[in-house]
Amino acid sequence: MQDCYLEPAGLSDVAALHGLCCLPDVYRFLFDGSPPDRTLVTERIERSVAGRERHGFGLWLLRHPEYPVAGAVDIADGAASRSRTLTYLLHPGLWGRGLAFRMAASAVCKAFEDPDVDLVIADADGENAASRVIIERLGMSFRRVTDFSLGPGVEYGIARCDWGPDPVPALLEMRGILPAFDCFPVRIGGQFPPTGSLSA
Numbered sequence: 001m002q003d004c005y006l007e008p009a010g011l012s013d014v015a016a017l018h019g020l021c022c023l024p025d026v027y028r029f030l031f032d033g034s035p036p037d038r039t040l041v042t043e044r045i046e047r048s049v050a051g052r053e054r055h056g057f058g059l060w061l062l063r064h065p066e067y068p069v070a071g072a073v074d075i076a077d078g079a080a081s082r083s084r085t086l087t088y089l090l091h092p093g094l095w096g097r098g099l100a101f102r103m104a105a106s107a108v109c110k111a112f113e114d115p116d117v118d119l120v121i122a123d124a125d126g127e128n129a130a131s132r133v134i135i136e137r138l139g140m141s142f143r144r145v146t147d148f149s150l151g152p153g154v155e156y157g158i159a160r161c162d163w164g165p166d167p168v169p170a171l172l173e174m175r176g177i178l179p180a181f182d183c184f185p186v187r188i189g190g191q192f193p194p195t196g197s198l199s200a
Helices: 012-022 024-030 040-048 099-111 129-137
Strands: 005-008 058-064 066-078 084-091 119-125 141-148 151-159
Touching: 012 024, 012 040, 012 066, 024 084, 040 058, 040 066, 058 099, 066 099, 084 099, 099 119, 099 129, 119 129, 119 141, 129 151
Parallel strands: 084 119
Antiparallel strands: 005 058, 058 066, 066 084, 119 151, 141 151
16 A cells, blocks of 8 residues: 555644544553543654654554554554553554554564664553454564553564564565665574665
């Protein structure tokens, strides 16, 4: 889908992204069952803008002809050393089209372009079966049970030395950055390809 792509979030996107986050099907799991305050969305975009020069870091918005902000995928600093955390959301009107998986896979690929990142972590509420399916399709492995406000959840992770998804998804174009890529860095000889070796 040529009209569907990812680009860095900017402060002009606060209203649209906040509106997306306030949809009941979106905030049900992602924001502990309550619509988020607009300030929370603003602060996350501000952190992303401030860190835009950092490779494999930031909040990316899905642009789609049907919605001004159709989704978002966030790569943030993880608690573990040399790690990133993955969070994503998608407009319910686009569910079932494989876009959440493609967004997440594109972000994981981008995270591993940073040579200082060895692990990407994602978690899901225990009842969020759809998110767990996406996480497992990415090639992530179960790490531990976690506790959230709505109850128990699970944490998964994928390391640089792990296999990526099979089959490989069609990655989304990530505009406004270099280098571009169009292949998921699946493990080759036990390692992800080194930074800069992805196809352009």
